[in-house]
Amino acid sequence: MPTASPLIIALDYTSLDAALCMADRLDPARCRLKVGKELFTRSGPDVLEALHGRGFEVFLDLKFHDIPNTVAGAVQAAAEQGVWMVNVHAGGGRRMMEAARTRLEQHGLATQLIAVTVLTSMEAEDLAEVGVSATPAEQVERLAVLARDSGMDGVVCSAQEAERLRALCGDRFLKVTPGIRPATADAGDQRRIMTPAAAMTAGSTHLVVGRPVTRADDPMAALTAIESELAAD
Numbered sequence: 001m002p003t004a005s006p007l008i009i010a011l012d013y014t015s016l017d018a019a020l021c022m023a024d025r026l027d028p029a030r031c032r033l034k035v036g037k038e039l040f041t042r043s044g045p046d047v048l049e050a051l052h053g054r055g056f057e058v059f060l061d062l063k064f065h066d067i068p069n070t071v072a073g074a075v076q077a078a079a080e081q082g083v084w085m086v087n088v089h090a091g092g093g094r095r096m097m098e099a100a101r102t103r104l105e106q107h108g109l110a111t112q113l114i115a116v117t118v119l120t121s122m123e124a125e126d127l128a129e130v131g132v133s134a135t136p137a138e139q140v141e142r143l144a145v146l147a148r149d150s151g152m153d154g155v156v157c158s159a160q161e162a163e164r165l166r167a168l169c170g171d172r173f174l175k176v177t178p179g180i181r182p183a184t185a186d187a188g189d190q191r192r193i194m195t196p197a198a199a200m201t202a203g204s205t206h207l208v209v210g211r212p213v214t215r216a217d218d219p220m221a222a223l224t225a226i227e228s229e230l231a232a233d
């Protein structure tokens with residue numbers, strides 16, 4: 001039974017053992033889990049099997065960005081391992097995203113396919129340095145519309161853009177938002193941040209939370225506090 005919780009906990013750990021230690025304290029009825037580049041590069045697909053065996057739905061966050069044929073193959077490989085969600089970079093363009101969508105359809109694979117717009121660690125100056133003169137909000141909007149038109153189920157964006165994207169792309173278009181920071185948490189390398197409750201109010205469909213839980217002195221207390229904040233909203 002899939003969880004009704006919007007929470008996705010990012011298992012950004014340096015080893016499979018450390019990730020599973022945290023997974024064993026979590027409950028698949030209360031959250032989904034995200035496996036990203038660091039953990040997957042260390043553990044390989046074993047981590048997916050281990051988390052699926054514990055009953056979790058998994059977001060495989062490898063942010064594929066390559067030529068269409070390569071990304072289509074990578075997305076197929078992820079989906080065939082049973083992950084609930086996989087992502088690509090919207091900046092790879094329409095043909096890349098369409099190839100990934102077509103490949104899933106050809107193989108009858110139901111994995112949620114979403115596209116990263118502008119990383120939540122980036123602000124206007126970072127975009128300017130890579131030659132993008134649009135504001136983060138404008139660039140997110142542009143890439144979200146392209147992602148929608150290319151057959152994506154949704155996007156990764158910051159919660160600061162969620163309200164605008166809800167108006168533009170509708171409620172059913174997924175708005176998966178990292179950069180979630182409870183009021184007392186450190187922003188760290190994140191720039192476009194929002195609290196859990198404010199993010200849900202803004203229209204996020206899923207909240208990606210890593211360090212505020214996984215690096216907390218008491219991770220379970222941190223998770224419970226976020227759940228209470230969401231319940232009170």
Ligand SMILES: O=C(O)c1cc(=O)[nH]c(=O)n1[C@@H]1O[C@H](COP(=O)(O)O)[C@@H](O)[C@H]1O
Pocket residue numbers: 010012036061063087116118119120121156157178179180188190208209210211212
């Ligand atoms: O695709 C992602 O998940 C992602 C996109 C993005 O724009 N920003 C972002 O932080 N993420 C991921 O979300 C997680 C956020 O972790 P914390 O900053 O520790 O809460 C990390 O695993 C990032 O890799």
